[in-house]
Amino acid sequence: xxxxxxxxxxxxxxxxxxxxxxxxxxxxxxxxxxxxxxxxxxxxxxxxxxxxxxxxxxxxxxxxxxxxxxxxxxxxxxxxxxxxxxxxxxxxxxxxxxxxxxxxxxxxxxxxxxxxxxxxxxxxxxxxxxxxxxxxxxxxxxxxxxxxxxxxxxxxxxxxxxxxxxxxxxxxxxxxxxxxxxxxxxxxxxxxxxxxxxxxxxxx
Amino acid sequence: xxxxxxxxxxxxxxxxxxxxxxxxxxxxxxxxxxxxxxxxxxxxxxxxxxxxxxxxxxxxxxxxxxxxxxxxxxxxxxxxxxxxxxxxxxxxxxxxxxxxxxxxxxxxxxxxx
Numbered sequence: 001x002x003x004x005x006x007x008x009x010x011x012x013x014x015x016x017x018x019x020x021x022x023x024x025x026x027x028x029x030x031x032x033x034x035x036x037x038x039x040x041x042x043x044x045x046x047x048x049x050x051x052x053x054x055x056x057x058x059x060x061x062x063x064x065x066x067x068x069x070x071x072x073x074x075x076x077x078x079x080x081x082x083x084x085x086x087x088x089x090x091x092x093x094x095x096x097x098x099x100x101x102x103x104x105x106x107x108x109x110x111x112x113x114x115x116x117x118x119x120x121x122x123x124x125x126x127x128x129x130x131x132x133x134x135x136x137x138x139x140x141x142x143x144x145x146x147x148x149x150x151x152x153x154x155x156x157x158x159x160x161x162x163x164x165x166x167x168x169x170x171x172x173x174x175x176x177x178x179x180x181x182x183x184x185x186x187x188x189x190x191x192x193x194x195x196x197x198x199x200x201x202x203x204x
Numbered sequence: 205x206x207x208x209x210x211x212x213x214x215x216x217x218x219x220x221x222x223x224x225x226x227x228x229x230x231x232x233x234x235x236x237x238x239x240x241x242x243x244x245x246x247x248x249x250x251x252x253x254x255x256x257x258x259x260x261x262x263x264x265x266x267x268x269x270x271x272x273x274x275x276x277x278x279x280x281x282x283x284x285x286x287x288x289x290x291x292x293x294x295x296x297x298x299x300x301x302x303x304x305x306x307x308x309x310x311x312x313x314x315x316x317x
Binding site: 008009010011014015016017018019020021022023024025028030031032035036037039040111113124125126129159 | 276279284
């Protein structure tokens with residue numbers, strides 16, 4: 001079946017120019033894609049995963065905020081100052097003992113970058129995308145995550161309209177911790193679903 | 205990485221000494237210039253001058269649009285690539301996107317018949 005026009009992907013003129021430079025320069029060896037990724041991560045302190053960590057930590061300590069996040073994630077997240085020019089909808093999904101959420105989408109534009117920054121290379125890789133859907137538990141194992149058989153894995157495929165933010169479970173032994181302390185336990189992977197939040201011991 | 209003299213760049217917006225990006229492509233364009241410089245393609249001073257040239261070109265653009273123009277210009281001036289190759293590759297990426305169902309990774313190979 002031929003794809004309908006609204007079904008296929010789209011790059012803005014600017015994105016296409018950046019990709020043209022990136023692909024030509026790396027083919028010729030003038031830049032190294034891994035090094036470029038690393039530079040991005042080093043400098044990307046303003047739109048990095050710490051924004052998402054703030055959202056998560058607040059949801060752990062503030063029941064009203066958590067409720068708002070459940071009902072209208074986009075508005076709750078925007079209230080903390082994290083907005084994107086593209087105006088996409090963000091859906092927060094909450095991990096529990098019963099359900100573990102995992103997010104995929106290999107389009108950069110389908111990553112909740114206002115809260116997580118730029119996607120890591122593995123997130124964009126074809127193997128991750130295809131395997132996350134077919135064999136999510138296998139993918140989680142690769143990331144060192146083993147879930148009890150009784151925990152259901154729910155895979156969310158991002159679109160240009162909806163991006164997902166996983167709210168990991170609050171680690172045990174963090175009662176009475178401040179929002180700031182808790183935010184340090186929230187890793188990028190835990191907000192994609194390929195990890196858990198760090199343990200309380202990790203900070204002490 | 206912190207040894208880069210960001211202050212030498214005309215017009216850059218910094219917060220806590222770090223550049224402020226408002227879209228992923230901006231960070232990507234930023235990082236490519238840094239990596240080209242690290243790999244010896246041009247000096248940081250040359251880069252600051254190329255960027256300054258764009259900013260003072262009289263064109264009304266966002267800061268990282270200036271950055272991207274400067275990057276394309278210095279890449280062709282240093283013969284790392286040609287304007288024709290860049291234009292062709294850009295068209296290939298558009299074609300690849302059009303041939304890719306939404307949600308699939310856009311791969312350059314999708315543009316090839």
